[in-house]
Amino acid sequence: MPTGRSVRLSDVAAVAGVSLATASKALNGSTRISQATRDRVRAAADRLDFRPDALARSFASGRSGTIGVLTHRAKNTFARPVIVGAVLQLGEQNQAALVYDSDISERKAMTGSIRELQARRIDGLLVIGDGHEHVSPSVTHYFDVPVTYVFTASSDAEDVMYLPDNRRAGYIATKHLIDIGKTSLAHITGPRSSIAADRRREGMVDALTEAGLDPSIPVVYGDWTRQRGAEAMMELIASRAEFDAVFCGNDHTALGAMEACASAGIRVPHDVALVGVDNWEGTVVDQNGTRQLTSVDPELMELGRLAAANLLTPERIPGEHYTAPSLVVGPSTLS
């Protein structure tokens, strides 16, 4: 077990029977020290589990070991797993996260945070937004370290961005409905103005087209709510459109649609199968894990992790990068 005091270089030098300067040079791999001495010092360092003091190390290297994180209204429920995924990944890389919450949609609101981060000599910066609906003004040019935008687009297309793959989400939801034998789909989703809703719809059209099905299916727009999902399903039923499956743009909409089916005597999934998006714990899953709904998980924690893991690597490619969503099957498509 570790003791209260860290092992020092002087301890290593004493155990190896060399001077402090020799121990330092040996551990730095200096060829001015004999191989035998270098091996002896390395063995002593390993035996003592010596880790160079972080402050001295960072002062010498000019690296702070700290990554700046600018968040946008971090109270937002969906931003939380992204933030947690990012700080956990940074921790795995022994990088600390200096997190400032701000309104990243306004560059002016960020001025103070930008100054602080510059003064702190961060090694890199993650700008974490709250979804696909907003474009963040690029702040990359204020920093001489790598900057990545996560869960938000940047105003500069040359920036490195990590986003959930909404198009792919719509694709795999629709493909699943087709795979279980459904042939007449309908779509209930969020507002017409929503970028996320639009991408998910495009993915749905991709899957329908790929399967040789007519992509001109009934679409009902709404406001992402359970109540509106129920109303939309009622409208679809009243329209006498024929459908045996509904791809719903989010979980709440799908749960509302499911309620409407129940009250109309429509069996789910036999008569109509339903798929949602978000796979949000507490919404689609009971506390004991009983699943109510088939849903597409955007893997938001993974999104934060991937962006953090990429930040200080040489493999930084400008433009949008996506995390693969996953389908989690429940009783609304398989009985």
Place this chain on the structure above:
Amino acid sequence: MPTGRSVRLSDVAAVAGVSLATASKALNGSTRISQATRDRVRAAADRLDFRPDALARSFASGRSGTIGVLTHRAKNTFARPVIVGAVLQLGEQNQAALVYDSDISERKAMTGSIRELQARRIDGLLVIGDGHEHVSPSVTHYFDVPVTYVFTASSDAEDVMYLPDNRRAGYIATKHLIDIGKTSLAHITGPRSSIAADRRREGMVDALTEAGLDPSIPVVYGDWTRQRGAEAMMELIASRAEFDAVFCGNDHTALGAMEACASAGIRVPHDVALVGVDNWEGTVVDQNGTRQLTSVDPELMELGRLAAANLLTPERIPGEHYTAPSLVVGPSTLS
């Protein structure tokens, strides 16, 4: 707006028309420099928005500006707001968070993280658990910096702990039911072995006793699930016990109880009022903010914030500290 390059001490010295050494001494408040010169240098520093470089500052002070955070299975949904609250508060204090996820219920699993944190020369440590059910083995003696346990008890009663106030949660839920005129309560909750369930029940007894009501009310234990909540409500109805309100130990249980009321033709809140605990977004609230349930919010983000804010202050008192939960009223108690 900030520029790409930080303002340096040499810039301040040039603007103030003094040497670098004089500028440094003046900003450090040295009395060997005349008051007039000190004022001039301070004014120049303010005008340029000079902030001493963090690495140099921390090397001089021996402080790393970094707080260690040991989390316990951070994927846990309830731990997330605590972690986000903590890292945001640390950011407000210009402290970076070095987050290691581990199994904090096993000291052995934490050995590597403890060594890393010692080497990193953290200024303090937050150990963040996943609720009231587990006691974490104390790691305080491995560190010569302050350690606080958040969202978990510590095995050492002399440690500083921050916990949600489950007893208070039970108290305010029950008091609310009494305040709206209910007089015959029942209680549906989690397992008998749950510490959180027990504390919430104690708080309920406090409120009943305070109001002069008999605290010997029907209690049905369960597993925190919606399904079990519905069954428990059916059992209460079948038992022919008289009750006009049910305090439910969590939201899922309350939602299940609400469903059972609906199918039994019992009007909520007129015949039976219901209160839950957790106030979990996605569970009690629709995406458009339509609230289904009155619930007690344990204020988990605030819990993380308070613990982080207290960590480096002189006001550190051993033992358990609580955050005040808040009641959020919905249609299950007020129509």
